[in-house]
Amino acid sequence: MKNIRNFCIIAHIDHGKSTLADRLLEFTHTLDGKKLQNQLLDDMDLERERGITIKSHAIQMIYEYEGEKYTLNLIDTPGHVDFSYEVSRSIAACEGALLVVDAAQGIQAQTISNLYMAIEQDLEIIPVLNKVDLDSAMPDEVEDQIVDLLGIPRKDIIRASGKTGIGIPEILKAIVERVPAPGGDPDAPLQALIFDSVFNSFRGIIAYYKILNGSIAKGEQVKFVATEKEYEADEVGILRLDMIPKERVECGDVGYIISGIKTATEVKVGDTITHVKRPCDKAIDGFEEVKPMVFAGVYPIESEDFENLRSSLEKLQLNDASLTFQPESSVALGFGFRCGFLGLLHMEIVQERLEREFNMDVITTVPNVSYRVYDKKGSMKEVHNPAGLPDATLIERIEEPFIRASVITSTTYLGPIMTLCLGKRGVLVTQNYISGDRVEIIFDLPLGEIVIDFYDKLKSVSKGYASFDYHLHDFRPSKLVKLDILLNAEPVDALSTLTHFDNAQSFGRRMCEKLKELIPRQQFDIAIQAAIGAKIIARETIKAVRKDVTAKCYGGDISRKRKLLEKQKEGKKRMKQIGNVEIPQKAFLAVLKLD
Template sequence: MASLPSVETKYIRNFCIIAHIDHGKSTLADRLLEETGAVTSREMKSQLLDDLALERQRGITIKARAVAMPFQRDGIDYQLNLIDTPGHVDFQYEVSRSLACCEGALLLVDAFQGVEAQTMANAFAAMEHDLTIVPVINKIDLVHARSDEVAEEMMNSLGTDPDECVRVSAKTGQGVAGLLDAIIDRIPPPTGDPGGALQAMVFDSNYDDFRGAITYIRVMQGTVRTGQKIRFLRAESEHEVVELGQFAPSRVACDELAAGQVGYLICNIKSLGDVHIGDTVTVPGKHSAEALPGYDQPRPMVYCGLFPSDGQEFSDLRDALERLAVNDPSFEFEPETSDALGFGFRCGFLGLLHMEIIQQRLENESDIDLVQTAPNVTYEIITKKGETLMIHKPQDVPDPGEIDEFRQPIVKCNVIVPEDYIGAVIQLCQERRGIQRNQEYLGAGRAMLTYNIPLAEVIYDLHDRIKSCTRGYGTLDYEIVGYEAADLSRLDILVNGNRVDALSVVCHRADADRRGRAVAKKLKTEIERHMFEVAVQAAIGSRVIARETVPAMRKNVTAKCYGGDVSRKRKLLQKQKEGKKRMKAIGNVEISQKAFMSVLSSGDD
């Protein structure tokens, strides 16, 4: 494709689409691409911007994608820069990065499902960034569409004017032309000066094996040109711009990017440490601009160990993790060793879906077979000496005698449900040690419940359980509010008296008996029988709370004794008993990989 026509800053519109999961963001992006002629009908395919194989396989957006769309109205050439964002709560960080690069946002709501938990979270985030919000009601072609009621719901919960709602069908294209007019008329143009000192925000990047790091930027001020020397302020490195361009939606090279434009630059950066999301790009020397505020560093809340099933793949796994970390700054990792699993990495994620996606991307893109330990959240411990420890893995929990206070992360959960299911959701939240903070009605028959719940009780399966008990109509959104003291303890699993570090978990003391008994029973069936009996124990500190015994293989040593004195049989049995005792003292218990995987995969069961 030829390069995009250059336009004045006042004719540029930067906007993103924010919505709850499955409200039609990616489909609406497809219609906008078609309507503006950014892609031909031959190139068109559904969910065009979801180009990761995993996105197409799961039908969800994981990475935010930018695309520039040329559009002509009344003889004037406009450039509409769209950033398509994910809807799942785990990828909220991707949304926040997109909001910082835009002046406006299309707030998309399903004409049947109405305002959902993530709709409100995204809308408030857009308001915090002072974005102009264009409310859009999608799926008006549905037989069960209730557009007027949804417009009223939006007014009650978000304060939007029902008359300003643009009604579209992303599937059929109905109303999309009117939406383009609303984007041009309502969203303000960027404010930057193309003649000022260069100041550009790095909002994303990925790694190409042939070109090195490809940096996605939004130019706030000034102009960047091919061949120019630039400086990354945070990385304190200087490079020459080899190629500039925009996404239309594939990469299209151009000679310069001016204030207000969104695009990419390639500088042959081979070192992954030179690119930081949220960094500022400027020119070296005395004409350089000040650093932009950037982004708050995301705090991973769920941790688990990733180990290669074949120890030889350790360096391959490290390279694959480094490449992923360039593309996803909310993911972090550090090396760790486990007595049971060997060398691997301790990885931090924003949530359980984020963890699952990273694991699948590693297996699909880098072809590495992984073993994953049980996920756990970050805890805070105040020791008797007054020190504050952040605990990312159960093995780091000190002995109970050294702990003054054990704190767990608490999240504020907003659950939006039809009123028929309020009782079931309240019961579920109370089972998860939730404390109710608020209950309000959004419209006819729909209520929002607000609870404070420990994060460890939320991440495993609360979302799925809410979907089950509300027949798919309930939606959940959560945000971290802080740490609170709780009656927690580390549950250790001992096999033949030795602690198995990979199976340790932190749990509430009231749950410890149930979980310890469940893991011990599971291991009893999975550990192969040895020549001596093997004790499988669950313990809190030095107190054993559950035990199962794997019986020894036994040879009938008295089979050859027929008749005669009973003392001869006793002597043989005593000899066998002493032999087994000696074996137990020096023998090692082999726990197969299959046994580990079965216990880890069973989770809370």
């Protein structure tokens, strides 16, 4: 065990984690030249196309140092705030972390938040200054920032470049010398923490774990503590680029287990694996339950695909433990699921993965957050969906979630960012100058204001330089109203939203205008209205497609023309009563991008 090192790589988005991981794999000869490619651990097409890491990936390397062989278990983690749950699980399976900072961009919000996560778990931090080969690199200034943040001697910071391979030997040497070997007792009863799982259509569910105490061998009877289910370990092994089967996985190692589990709900991330004959005393403290930030309805386009959608979501949840869902129904869209996501990027990725990996065509409704509604009797109800809101006369007050947001930027963009946050009903808490011209602004913002387009706007007003990180802070009373959209006086529940009273009028008007562009014209007039309760606050009309019925009347008496027009008018009236308006999927998506 003294020769095992478990470590992860943490950093802000686009600071070069995956490229650095490629160089480490290349240097330790884990892969030969044929298999080497960029972003090697990002095995999803989606990750390669977007150039972001969505899943954390574990891989084992063998490194020889001073005549001894060391087993290095590396976990590459995502950088985006929407995938911070992945990072927290990776950190729980490690004893050390490489903190990667871009020499051109310096320390950013997600760097700090991931660092605090690692410090809470008592990880040994090795700071790495990446991209020092760039012309725009400022290694001395960024080193000052790292020294200020961590309070460590300057000589402990390793200068490296994931692209050219500078500093890779020093990083490997630091991992062996500075990261402690895993603790644990090889002779104690088995205790292994599940930190990830995947679904394989041939082999069932494969769980990835880290062994804290004891060891696990092929053919042994094991038990999953939280679900109390027992299985036989058909195959155990370690994770290289492929899964390598072994007879036994030892204490302190990271490995996988295949035991023919078919039901997705039987494996929970954060659960403990132990032996049936010699169980451990207590389960390992898993991870805290993830709290979704954004809720949206996901409905199959064909109603008979409901069960397929359920099984697809269950399989996806194995691989993405931060996704939560429960069944719900809607008048306009039929049966579907109310899904909880960590943010808008997470929601987009889940929708895309459903289409690619499971061939599911889905409609996603307008995202919203959960509110606490207090009635006149003083009882509280959580509402995720505007349709679940009680009658306005029964409501005492509505409280909405507020987040504590940290924005790090250069002083050049301070004005526009302040204007943006205050325009979103933000409250300035503090403002700290980190170093030179970099400033950290702390705001309290309503979560409902930032779920749709805040991050995109922040990037555009700061030309991409501001970094953003947040956590849920508290619930505060707000003057919220339910905004309904009516088509020909029929409410469309999938388009209704809860919004602040001050924004309702302009938001309703913009929605009506957008829908007017997107809904195709019919043979009859369509009235699009935005309403708060019984009060209509905005209206647009889509004019009917009209056939000229009087074209065949040339000359003659006017009464002939009038008779034809009256007949057409009657037909239109009847058609309007029985005609229904189909809302295209584009309309649901357009509401998200109203500005």
